[in-house]
Amino acid sequence: MNTRLTSVLTSVTFALAVLCGIVFLGTGVTHLLDDGAVCVRTEFWHNASLGDALPVGEGVKVSSSTTRMCQDSPSAGQRAADLGGQLPWLLFGALALLLFSRMLETVRREGPFTEAVARRLSVLGWFVAVGTPLAGLVAGWSRSWLVGSMAPMVGSGPTVSGPQVLVLAGLAAVVMAKIMREGVRMREDLEGTI
Template identity: 50%
Template sequence: MVNTRLTRTVGSVSMLLAVVLGLAFLGQSTLRLFDDGTVCAKTGFWVNAKLDGGLPVVAGVEASSSQANLCQQDPSFAQRAAGVGDELTWGLFAAVALVMFALLLRAIVDNGPFTDTAARHLTRLGWAVTLGAPVASLLTGWSHAWLVQSMAPTVGTDVQMDGPLELIVPGLAALILGKIMRQGVAMREDLEGTV
């Protein structure tokens, strides 16, 4: 039988962490979008370059050639939004994944582990992780590339996926286990109907 106290505790902690991460994302996003501060991005484009006259950046951008760090003093709203996408996307992904996990654990506590409800929640968690990891990675990479390009137009705009794409494997595993659980539930229902 499922240890419901432990499962309920883990589910509650997961939901609490999801709420904290979600609130942190909303707070940080709001502050960064409407703040008058600088927006910075690192790039490895000029790490080994020694250019006469400094790095080729747009007006209002301070560039450090030793670390290839670009900072826009008076950023546009689009640059602020790109900064949010560059730095905070994975926090939002983690909050969504934790909510899905907490809902799965609540379904297990309420209905048991081998039910159609638990299988549906496991499948949803699998889809959220399988699709969410590459989307978050692409959004982070695109935001970073656009932000660097807006501060230093001579830099190429190669978008790189930035983040732990290994998360796709557990997402696919959750999808497969969700399918197996659904088939097991259907077989159990057929057996109970036969008996």
Template identity: 75%
Template sequence: MNTRLTRTLTSITFALAVLSGLVFAGKGVTHMFDDGAVCVETHFWRNAPLADSLPTVKGVTASASTERLCQDSPSVGQRAADLGGELPWLLFASLALLLFSRLMKAVVRQGPFTDTVAQRLSVLGWFVAVGTPLAGLVAGWSHSWLVASMAPMVGSGPEVSGSLAGVLAGLAAVIMGKIMRQGVRMREDLEGTI
């Protein structure tokens, strides 16, 4: 196994995790204190010319060509809901990269076929399998609420953004972690009998 490459990958992954965390914090702070308009895309009127007669809240402009709603002076809740579309994914990415970095650090220190590596692979897998739909639900709900706060008749209820590929990848990592843990136990039993 190429330990230099693994160490480099571990360092890069940790740096990306820290960078994602900083972007998460910076975006949250700067966006909450921004006094500009909040815009959201909706595909409600994609096939209908409703932009001129769309029932919107006071201060909201609707654009049919871009399918966007913009609130000139948004409330704190609208600004937070606007952040809710991006911040869950940034937090998810930061934590997933941190868990992956820990996994790679264990590989460098102890080797790939150890109980610690198997456990960390399972933890990463469960985090990805559960965190993907959870981040998607928070982002989708925030988007739906923001649209409903600007055009009450357009709001369609909570939605989930993102894909289920992350769930499948997470479950695959959990299964691989279980297989590795079983292999580690078999190797320990074999070494004990020799």
């Protein structure tokens, strides 16, 4: 096992996790201190030719392509919904990278085929499998609510956004962890009989 490469990868993933965490905190703080407009994209009117008679709320500006709406003086709820569309994925990314970094650190310390690595891989897999739809639901719901607050006539329910294919990657990691755990047990049994 190339521990030098594993050490570099561990450091890089930990640095990326910290960077995502800083971006998460920075986005939250700067967004709370910002008093500018809040904008959201929607595909609701994408194929419509409604002209200037769009059913939007007071103070909402709609771009000429009718896919972008901006609220000049947003309410606290609109500002929170705008933030809710961005922060879940930053938090998810930071935590997933942190879990991956911890798994690599365990690989570096103990080797790749150990019970501890299998356990960390399982935790990472379950986090990705459950966290992906959860982050997508929070981000999608926030975006849907924001669109509904700017255009009350548009009734769209909560949506799930983001790369939901990551659920499969998370489940694959859980399966691999189970296979690794069985391999570790078989090796221990074999070593015990020799």
